[in-house]
Amino acid sequence: MFSFSNIRYGYTDKLSLNNINLSIKKNEFVCLLGPNGSGKSTLFKLLNGLIYPSDGQYTFNNQQINAHFFKNSVNAKKFHQQVGFVFQNSDVQLFNTTVYDEIAFGPRQMGFSESEVNKRVMDCLTLLNIKKLENRVPYHLSGGEKKLVAIASVLSLNPDVLVLDEPLTGLTAQAQENIISIMQGLHNSGKTIIMSTHNFTQIKDYVTRFIEFSENHTIALDAPAKLVLTNSELMAHLASM
Numbered sequence: 296m297f298s299f300s301n302i303r304y305g306y307t308d309k310l311s312l313n314n315i316n317l318s319i320k321k322n323e324f325v326c327l328l329g330p331n332g333s334g335k336s337t338l339f340k341l342l343n344g345l346i347y348p349s350d351g352q353y354t355f356n357n358q359q360i361n362a363h364f365f366k367n368s369v370n371a372k373k374f375h376q377q378v379g380f381v382f383q384n385s386d387v388q389l390f391n392t393t394v395y396d397e398i399a400f401g402p403r404q405m406g407f408s409e410s411e412v413n414k415r416v417m418d419c420l421t422l423l424n425i426k427k428l429e430n431r432v433p434y435h436l437s438g439g440e441k442k443l444v445a446i447a448s449v450l451s452l453n454p455d456v457l458v459l460d461e462p463l464t465g466l467t468a469q470a471q472e473n474i475i476s477i478m479q480g481l482h483n484s485g486k487t488i489i490m491s492t493h494n495f496t497q498i499k500d501y502v503t504r505f506i507e508f509s510e511n512h513t514i515a516l517d518a519p520a521k522l523v524l525t526n527s528e529l530m531a532h533l534a535s536m
């Protein structure tokens with residue numbers, strides 16, 4: 296699905312991603328870990344086509360992803376329908392005046408009929424158990440509610456891949472458990488999930504693969520969960536991140 300080959304990226308002349316080689320297959324549940332500033336959000340921005348590599352090659356389903364690819368509006372639409380991105384800061388993502396319109400925004404942009412839009416919004420409200428928020432102003436919601444609405448606004452396009460940048464940060468333990476169980480359900484239904492977190496302990500039993508970024512913006516560890524969970528030293532190391 297995703298392939299990164301010798302990727303480097305720098306916002307300035309200092310690299311934020313240094314020689315990243317990575318492939319992600321369909322239906323993996325990948326967890327990115329690493330210290331603050333190691334490059335997790337930068338990788339997500341690249342994955343989602345918000346920035347392009349300074350060096351190296353990025354392909355999605357064997358297609359090169361670069362500025363040229365996104366210049367074609369058909370390509371851009373198709374890509375964003377397949378890959379949904381939940382930002383770290385929900386306030387960046389939510390801009391409509393009601394939760395209903397927020398979730399309807401993507402399907403409307405794609406040109407679906409209002410009855411199809413309504414069906415998708417209702418399905419997402421039900422799936423995330425947020426029907427009661429339907430007419431609320433997203434900006435006025437709690438952090439946990441905003442996160443659920445942000446996830447719903449991405450799920451309404453029914454993407455194959457869900458990329459979530461630190462979805463658990465700042466939430467109560469109960470809200471974190473709720474988000475994890477939603478992601479587990481989506482993974483079981485066949486979706487590919489890629490998320491970053493500093494909460495290794497909460498997520499460790501649900502993901503299929505761990506990728507750890509290092510302070511020097513390289514990949515320090517890339518291992519299946521099965522291997523990590525049988526190695527107490529690795530577990531202790533990742534839990535300390």
Ligand SMILES: Nc1ncnc2c1ncn2[C@@H]1O[C@H](COP(=O)(O)OP(=O)(O)OP(=O)(O)O)[C@@H](O)[C@H]1O
Nearest residue numbers: 306307311329330331332333334335336337338508
């Ligand atoms: N817009 C920007 N301009 C310049 N440098 C940036 C910008 N965004 C990020 N950086 C730098 O790029 C590096 C990687 O940052 P990034 O946000 O990807 O880290 P992260 O692993 O997601 O961190 P955190 O866990 O704190 O969210 C850091 O050194 C950061 O200071």
